Amino acid sequence: MQDRSERENRTVAITPKILYYGTTVVLLTTLNEDETVNISPISSSWALGDHIVLGLGAGGKALENLQRHPECVINLPEAAQWKQVERLASLTGKNPVPTSKQDAGFKYVKDKFAYAGFTRTASVQVQPSRITECPIQIEARVKHIRIPGDAPHFAIVETLSAQVHVKSELVLGDHHINPASWNPLIYNFRHYFGLGEEQGKSFRSET
Numbered sequence: 001m002q003d004r005s006e007r008e009n010r011t012v013a014i015t016p017k018i019l020y021y022g023t024t025v026v027l028l029t030t031l032n033e034d035e036t037v038n039i040s041p042i043s044s045s046w047a048l049g050d051h052i053v054l055g056l057g058a059g060g061k062a063l064e065n066l067q068r069h070p071e072c073v074i075n076l077p078e079a080a081q082w083k084q085v086e087r088l089a090s091l092t093g094k095n096p097v098p099t100s101k102q103d104a105g106f107k108y109v110k111d112k113f114a115y116a117g118f119t120r121t122a123s124v125q126v127q128p129s130r131i132t133e134c135p136i137q138i139e140a141r142v143k144h145i146r147i148p149g150d151a152p153h154f155a156i157v158e159t160l161s162a163q164v165h166v167k168s169e170l171v172l173g174d175h176h177i178n179p180a181s182w183n184p185l186i187y188n189f190r191h192y193f194g195l196g197e198e199q200g201k202s203f204r205s206e207t
């Protein structure tokens, strides 16, 4: 018996190239210098209360746009939309394409909405538009951008939610999102997943 549990709990030390351990995909919309809107797929984000923190690569258009215009929309695609997300994966709104992205095969596309088959809906509190097809769209204002001195290739962007829009079929009662209906897209070590069966709920759940 003891042998079996020892075997099950055995670990090995490895050096993975990436640590994308399964987080929600966000399609971040930001305002370009000519007031058109860029879309950047990201998966580094977390929410606490009405604050949402984003992790953005320093060489991308999203960070450049947020430094100039501190507003964005955190659009959340559902699992079934992964192919549209992947259409955007090798693109940048940066022109010319930065050398680091050129090496990885990225290309510049200005209108990523058209390229991925998404449409725009005007936001209420911020200037960048929302992605109509994403079931959850969170308009947000940037409160702080920090570029760590020892890791200047990425930025920690703190945002504050200004308005949350949710497709009506996901809403339960007045202000809850039905977790049985919402199926976020999860980025799991560069593979896309949805959610499996519900396993249980927190003691704080109201639904």
Ligand SMILES: Cc1cc2nc3c(=O)[nH]c(=O)nc-3n(C[C@H](O)[C@H](O)[C@H](O)COP(=O)(O)O)c2cc1C
Residues within 6 Å of the ligand: 025, 038, 039, 040, 041, 042, 043, 044, 045, 055, 056, 057, 058, 059, 060, 061, 062, 063, 085, 086, 088, 089, 090, 091, 092, 093, 094, 106, 187
């Ligand atoms: C599913 C997915 C998750 C990604 N996660 C992040 C991320 O968390 N932060 C980031 O800066 N880039 C992330 N990327 C890479 C950006 O999408 C990529 O750098 C892109 O060129 C950014 O577009 P932009 O330069 O127009 O902002 C991710 C890409 C994909 C497809």
